[in-house]
Amino acid sequence: MTSHDVDPLVARMRPFGTTIFAEMSALALRTGAVNLGQGFPDTDGPPEMLAAATQALNTGHNQYPPGPGIPELRAAVAAHQRRFWGLEYDPDGEVVVTAGATEAVAAAILALCEPGDEVVCFEPYYDSYAASIALAGATRRPVTLRPGVDGRYAFDPDDLRNAFSARTRLVLLNSPHNPTGKVFTPDELTLVAELCQEHGAYAVTDEVYEHLAFTDATSGHVPLATLPGMRERTLRISSAGKTFSCTGWKVGWASGPAALVSALLRVKQFLTYVNAAPLQPAVAVALALPDDYFTAFRADLQVRRDQLIDGLTAAGFDVYTPEGTYFVTADITALGGTDGVGFCRTLPERSGVVAVPTQVFYDDPEAGRRLIRFAFCKRQEVLAEAVTRLRRLPEVR
Numbered sequence: 001m002t003s004h005d006v007d008p009l010v011a012r013m014r015p016f017g018t019t020i021f022a023e024m025s026a027l028a029l030r031t032g033a034v035n036l037g038q039g040f041p042d043t044d045g046p047p048e049m050l051a052a053a054t055q056a057l058n059t060g061h062n063q064y065p066p067g068p069g070i071p072e073l074r075a076a077v078a079a080h081q082r083r084f085w086g087l088e089y090d091p092d093g094e095v096v097v098t099a100g101a102t103e104a105v106a107a108a109i110l111a112l113c114e115p116g117d118e119v120v121c122f123e124p125y126y127d128s129y130a131a132s133i134a135l136a137g138a139t140r141r142p143v144t145l146r147p148g149v150d151g152r153y154a155f156d157p158d159d160l161r162n163a164f165s166a167r168t169r170l171v172l173l174n175s176p177h178n179p180t181g182k183v184f185t186p187d188e189l190t191l192v193a194e195l196c197q198e199h200g201a202y203a204v205t206d207e208v209y210e211h212l213a214f215t216d217a218t219s220g221h222v223p224l225a226t227l228p229g230m231r232e233r234t235l236r237i238s239s240a241g242k243t244f245s246c247t248g249w250k251v252g253w254a255s256g257p258a259a260l261v262s263a264l265l266r267v268k269q270f271l272t273y274v275n276a277a278p279l280q281p282a283v284a285v286a287l288a289l290p291d292d293y294f295t296a297f298r299a300d301l302q303v304r305r306d307q308l309i310d311g312l313t314a315a316g317f318d319v320y321t322p323e324g325t326y327f328v329t330a331d332i333t334a335l336g337g338t339d340g341v342g343f344c345r346t347l348p349e350r351s352g353v354v355a356v357p358t359q360v361f362y363d364d365p366e367a368g369r370r371l372i373r374f375a376f377c378k379r380q381e382v383l384a385e386a387v388t389r390l391r392r393l394p395e396v397r
């Protein structure tokens, strides 16, 4: 046997195949289906931001920027957090620019976790979390979010308490939450904060949908770092991709106390070193846009959310109304579905639409077996076409 006969991939990465987003987007391309799978908008972000990027490209912002990010962007990130959340971060030392939120999450976990440490997270979890935890040699301790009779996803507080142990190093919290659309309430966050403090754990928060808690959510978005005792133990992560409809730019950032940010940067510098020089000044412009931009963006997404919910309901799905994000989840049981993965793999053929099965984001696949996710960050005519196609689904079956 030669070394070529064995899988060269390290064992800790073998459970991770191609991401479901890549698989489903490829399926959409292949079949010509409407892609409501991967969460990317089909319109461009604010023109001021695009103009600033073009200008930066044409005026020499094309070489390595400083390691932590350009000063204008770090200042804009700090000002934005002060404006919207009343959080104070020093742009020099408490803010670092990353290659999207994905790199920030990975660098945070790699920086903070020793092999064998435990990371408490909520499932369904964003797929990169599991891979980053595995790369660090840490263990994930998922707490399951389940839809309740009120249609809201919630967790059992005892499950959360039981997920903490002497090995807990950090809690990874995503709110507003992908894929469920859950916005964690102040009470839920208080429990997370108490348990973090009780166990001396850090928190890493993924808040890429911070501007997408809808007006009818049980509560608005509350950053965990704003709770008593949490700023000093939280790395708060966000990104331009979702708020400014530029998911391909991969400009993200992390903020927190200097020691945590410095730890993250020590890892980040050896992952990508720096990123996206000409896009950084453009994101600084976007973050400084007036409040109206953020309000209108959310209102517009809320209209599209409602359009898709109505359409999915008319097509026979049981829909869980999301309180935030780009996504709506639906139960396939009423349409005869028993397994989301199989359902989504054949959906393009059966109805010309792509969705994502959420069961791949659980350690306990049973909990998500009948749930699938649709993205509504698409033009209204695209959503209308998807709904028209889905409404024919029962006839095709």
Ligand code: PMP
Residues within 6 Å of the ligand: 099, 100, 101, 102, 103, 126, 174, 177, 178, 206, 208, 238, 239, 240, 241, 242, 247, 250, 251, 252
């Ligand atoms: N976290 C969550 C919850 C996401 O939905 C996404 C996708 N935008 C990311 C992280 C990745 O963000 P980015 O593209 O900035 O790396």
Ligand code: GLN
Residues within 6 Å of the ligand: 019, 021, 022, 037, 038, 039, 040, 178
């Ligand atoms: N965040 C996007 C989603 O949830 C996907 C990003 C990716 O493909 N990694 O759809």
